[in-house]
Amino acid sequence: MKIKDENISPNEALKVALALLPLHAQEGGRRESLVESELLRAITELHFSEDTARALIWSIRRQFEVLALLDPIDLNEGKWAFVSYPAYLLACSWLSCLSTPGQVLFPSGYWSNDAPECDKDVQRAILRQMEIARQQLNPQAAPIRVVHVAWAWIRLADRFLMHRREDKARQGQKTFGLIGGRFNLDDLPLNHQLRPKILREVSEIDSDVVKANITSTLKRELKEEIDLVAGVHYSYEEDVSVLPVYKEVNGPSNRHAFSAYKFYLYEIKLTHIGETHLLSQISNRSDNLKWFSIDEMISPQRFDGNSAYVDVLHQAWGKELDKKLRSIPDSSASSLTFAGESKMLDLMGDSAAVFQFGKPGKEKPISPSRALSEAEWQILILLGWHARGFEILLADNSELKLLEGGWIDAANLIPTIRSLQDKIQPSLRGLVEVRENRFAALRIAPDILFFSASLFQYQFRGSNAGGGEVRIKRLDVLTPWAKLYGEVYERDIKGSTLSILRELEKGDEPSSEWDRALRDQLGDGLRSIGLRRLWSMKGNTTCLIEGLKPIPGTDGYR
The missing domain is CATH 3.90.79.10 (Nucleoside Triphosphate Pyrophosphohydrolase)
Incomplete structure (x- = not known):
């Protein structure tokens, strides 16, 4: 800043500007205006050069414009007038700070990187308000x-x-x-x-x-x-x-x-x-x-x-x-071993039973190379339950941990899982995978994995005339490590559908084209709880699938 008299402090020019700010009434719209040329004359009288005075006035005016304090109409005529009394107060406060040596608005360290969270929240609010206004009021605003x-x-x-x-x-x-x-x-x-x-x-x-x-x-x-x-x-x-x-x-x-x-x-x-x-x-x-x-x-x-x-x-x-x-490509380390309808699989209903493998209607029974122990069957069913995303409640003392994607973290169960893997590997190679001697999962797509009908019960309710309801219940399974929760599927059905189900229950062939109608009505719901289908051929007879039992106390229907 060029000053004719070097004994004059730049703060004096700011004090002059502060003293000459036009007043505004606290109530109502009465206000003064300041002709900018008067401010220029007052500052140059302090022995500041005219160029310096103009630069200072421009700086003050620009700050007030940014803060929207001045009336733009008066400003176009070379005059300063505040739009309101609060605007006048802000201008006075701001110039008071600038003209007072040593005056600050924030304590030392307020903007430091390790400021308290409460201060950071206030700082964020200040920055956000300023930046949103800058962006919204100027379409050409540049990021900072x-x-x-x-x-x-x-x-x-x-x-x-x-x-x-x-x-x-x-x-x-x-x-x-x-x-x-x-x-x-x-x-x-x-x-x-x-x-x-x-x-x-x-x-x-x-x-x-x-x-x-x-x-x-x-x-x-x-x-x-x-x-x-x-x-x-x-x-x-x-x-x-x-x-x-x-x-x-x-x-x-x-x-x-x-x-x-x-x-x-x-x-x-x-x-x-x-x-x-x-x-x-x-x-x-x-x-x-x-x-x-x-x-x-x-x-x-x-x-x-x-x-x-x-x-x-x-x-x-x-x-x-x-x-x-x-x-976007899948990030998985390897694809599932069993995927697609041709590899549909029903897990065995107990340790002495068999798997059912293949497309619906073309399933083939598959036996393990050796009979499974009860613990091996339980861990198989637990892995299947988890692969399907069914509800599991871990025992309080269980060291087993359920992970995403059907995986479990169970280092202490690996010997049992290895034995299970060995017994089913010849016929169902790759179904059970173990990693790092700690993690295990069934490598099968959830939508083709099902459970034996012996783990389900059914009930048909209603009349052939008025219609009714079908109710299929997946049973709970209790293991030493967790309780595997069952689930119920219920659906209202027409009397004609109820009649078909009752004929199947008795082992009688229903009349008309019933197979597609039942699949369309019940197929998705049955599969959602882990049952591949409700009926099958036994010899030359169509009936409810083998192993499915009525819900106790209902005799199947009422």
Whole structure:
């Protein structure tokens, strides 16, 4: 600032401006106005050069304009007039601070990185209000924060793994994002970190140094969020999809501003060890890690109130997002051994029974190479129950842990599972898989896995004239490690359908084309509780499937 008399402090010019601010009545609209040329003359009389005075006045005026304190009509005529008494007060407060040596609005350390959370919340609110206003009132506003993000596609079946976002839950904010996170300087080699202009380099949206090192961000984030190590638990490939720069007012805590985001996407392929290790981590971190179906990824909110932060994907692919998500490769270490209708399987109803394998109507009985022990059959049924997603209550003293995808963590049961595996391996090779001498699962698609009819009971109620109800009950199974809960399927049926079921119960061939009608009405419901079908051929006779018993006390119907 150029001053003719070097003994004059710049604060004096600000004090003059403060003293000349036009007044405004506390009530009503009465107000003064200040001709800007009068302020210029008053400041130059303090022995400031005219250029310096003009620059100072321009600075003050611009600050007041940004704060929307001055009447724009008067301002166009070269006059200052405040739009209200509160506006006048803010202008006085602001100039009082600027003109008073040593005056601050916040205590020392208020904006430090380790400020208390309560202060950070206030800072975030200040920044958010300013940045939203700046963006909304100026369509050409530029972002002031650049963020580079590495995201990982981790898909098992039709679900994607998501991690709770680092900022605390806030109303209206999406709660879960893809695995991964922001680039930071520690992701660079040390010699890069020490470069004098590195902060400017990484603040460029198309930063070459970030692009060359963003996989370090990916590896760090996967280690931090899900404890996976590259080369041990997974490999990765870059998703060639190029996402446009995404802009919004966002950021965790007080790192909140109108931001420009550059996303880098990677497809993850898990190793066998990595897949079960990941499932174990999800079990241990269930509050922060959740699976989202494709529909849940796209929809604004899940049934439990959680939501997927994939706004950039909506921006990039719009109505094609569903198609894009379905095209992402599965991350599983290996495909299921048993999949498709030709490999449908009914698990045996007790340790001395047999499996039923094959398409409906063409099932073949398959026996283990040696009879199963009771414990082996129980663990088989438990694995089947878990593969289907049926309810299981673990015993209080059970060391067994249920993981996603039908896997269990049960190191102490591995000898029993190995023995089971050995006995069924010749005829049903690959049905039971064991990993790391700790994890086990049935490698079969849930939609083709069923249970013996001996684990079900039935009841038909109503009359042939008025119709009625069919009731199928899957029984509870008690094991030393857990209680496997049953389930009931009920459906209202027409009198004609009830008549068909009663004829089947008696072993009489129903008249007309009944088979398709029953499948259409009952097939999906029966399979939903684990029963492949309700009837079968026994010799030349069509009847209810062998092993199915009436619910006690009902004689099947009433």
